[in-house]
Amino acid sequence: MGTYGALAALGDPTRRLIxxxxxxxxxAVGELAAxxxxxxxxxSQHLKVxxxxxLVRDEAVGTRRVYxxxxxxxxxxxxxxDDIWAQALAAFARAVEEET
Amino acid sequence: MGTYGALAALGDPTRRLIxxxxxxxxxAVGELAAxxxxxxxxxSQHLKVxxxxxLVRDEAVGTRRVYxxxxxxxxxxxxxxDDIWAQALAAFARAVEEET
DNA sequence: CGACTTCGTAAGTGCAGACTTACCGTTCGT
DNA sequence: ACGAACGGTAAGTCTGCACTTACGAAGTCG
Structure with a gap:
């Protein structure tokens, strides 16, 4: 449960907005919903995901929950x-090299 | 458009695998499918997305398509x-500051 | 203690989208 | 030129999941 959960979470447009x-x-939740x-x-359901x-933390303050x-x-x-970016660059450099 | 398409694309587990x-x-497509x-x-449908x-490029080589x-x-x-990471750090620093 | 606010959860609905099979175009080898 | 390999697309199905409304729990203030 690493990066996949995070990517799946941000895959939804509403969640990305939030x-x-x-x-x-x-x-707070109400402020977000407005x-x-x-x-x-x-x-609330999106915040849970x-x-x-x-990707978010919550803190109870009074009757409200601040995210x-x-x-x-x-x-x-x-x-x-960052890793994938580096790999892609390296692969590209290698490809250029092989242009005889 | 921008990052949203990319995030939505990687939100799917199969697409992330590919x-x-x-x-x-x-x-090539066949090699991937195996x-x-x-x-x-x-x-093929995932590759299109x-x-x-x-997030990927394709190149026709013979009857095959290499991605x-x-x-x-x-x-x-x-x-x-990277941006969001920097913002989050700044927000955290500010929060620590306000601990009277 | 009771009225009110704020939020999480349960239960149910509807739709996007991730699959499948079937088909066709394109390219290569002989 | 014919057959075979490779892969994109059409059409249809079905499941996950993003929503809704209704309710309950926890906290605050008079």
């Missing part, structure tokens, strides 16, 4: 594409 | 998560 709103700063084209329970993917971006999952994805 | 096999080196739990046409997301990782889409995703 996630990106959180990159601008912490928000301005989104889906109901508040839907947002994002949380399991370690923010979790660096852990983000770092995982960044490293993942 | 993509990761290609990171090891170029492969060893995958789905039919060859399914692989990956191609539209600029390889396209650096363009990969770089896009790497930069995307």
């Amino acid at each position: 996630f990106e709103r959180l990159t601008a700063g912490p928000l 301005g989104l084209p889906v109901s508040r329970p839907a947002v 994002l949380k399991e993917a370690r 923010r971006v979790d660096p852990v999952g983000v770092r995982e994805l960044r490293d993942y594409f | 993509f990761e096999r290609l990171t090891a080196g170029p492969l 060893g995958l739990p789905v039919s060859r046409p399914a692989v 990956l191609k539209e997301a600029r 390889r990782v396209d650096p363009v889409g990969v770089r896009e995703l790497r930069d995307y998560f």
